[in-house]
Amino acid sequence: AQSVTQLDSQVPVFEEAPVELRCNYSSSVSVYLFWYVQYPNQGLQLLLKYLSGSTLVKGINGFEAEFNKSQTSFHLRKPSVHISDTAEYFCAVFTTGGGNKLTFGTGTQLKVEL
Amino acid sequence: GAGVSQSPSNKVTEKGKDVELRCDPISGHTALYWYRQSLGQGLEFLIYFQGNSAPDKSGLPSDRFSAERTGGSVSTLTIQRTQQEDSAVYLCASSLNRVEGAFFGQGTRLTVV
Numbered sequence: 001a002q003s004v005t006q007l008d009s010q011v012p013v014f015e016e017a018p019v020e021l022r023c024n025y026s027s028s029v030s031v032y033l034f035w036y037v038q039y040p041n042q043g044l045q046l047l048l049k050y051l052s053g054s055t056l057v058k059g060i061n062g063f064e065a066e067f068n069k070s071q072t073s074f075h076l077r078k079p080s081v082h083i084s085d086t087a088e089y090f091c092a093v094f095t096t097g098g099g100n101k102l103t104f105g106t107g108t109q110l111k112v113e114l
Numbered sequence: 115g116a117g118v119s120q121s122p123s124n125k126v127t128e129k130g131k132d133v134e135l136r137c138d139p140i141s142g143h144t145a146l147y148w149y150r151q152s153l154g155q156g157l158e159f160l161i162y163f164q165g166n167s168a169p170d171k172s173g174l175p176s177d178r179f180s181a182e183r184t185g186g187s188v189s190t191l192t193i194q195r196t197q198q199e200d201s202a203v204y205l206c207a208s209s210l211n212r213v214e215g216a217f218f219g220q221g222t223r224l225t226v227v
Contacts, residue, residue, distance in 0.1 A: 102215075
């Protein structure tokens with residue numbers, strides 16, 4: 001069975017500072033990995049995804065994530081955050097074998113402060 | 115439509131009543147998911163439909179919850195004899211394939227009073 005762990009429930013950060021939101025997954029087969037963002041009172045939207053190839057993937061709004069197979073991680077980063085990045089971020093995984101369920105982590109609330 | 119559409123956007127119901135939540139997926143998407151998001155919680159998987167295959171119901175919390183997908187398109191999530199703990203935002207998502215990921219609707223906020 002697959003699972004996703006987001007180690008931090010809340011991450012406060014000052015504007016223009018760098019940020020890393022951590023995500024670890026467990027799966028015995030190949031995976032597709034996703035980060036979604038949910039702005040206040042809005043639905044989820046796809047931020048970026050890793051399917052194969054280059055382990056560093058770039059998404060919208062200056063976010064990027066790095067797939068690390070040996071550490072089973074897919075951490076999300078941004079070198080300089082803006083107040084508008086305040087939102088909830090969810091990591092998710094599909095496995096390429098077995099069930100077809102898209103499994104989500106519990107989310108990380110990023111709060112950007114002035 | 116261009117995106118996943120859910121209705122109603124808000125629903126207030128009395129404890130013990132039945133409710134139906136509707137999801138219109140993106141046209142052509144063969145996969146459809148229902149999730150529940152409670153205050154301060156992550157996304158709880160409820161049920162998954164893929165084409166004509168039997169749905170994955172492993173996330174339904176009790177037999178009061180059921181869902182169907184007619185004609186491989188519209189889906190309805192039904193909660194019978196609602197309880198206060200059913201209060202949450204119910205999210206629907208659809209997907210063409212795993213490579214594309216899932217696209218979410220705006221959700222239905224259910225409040226049981």
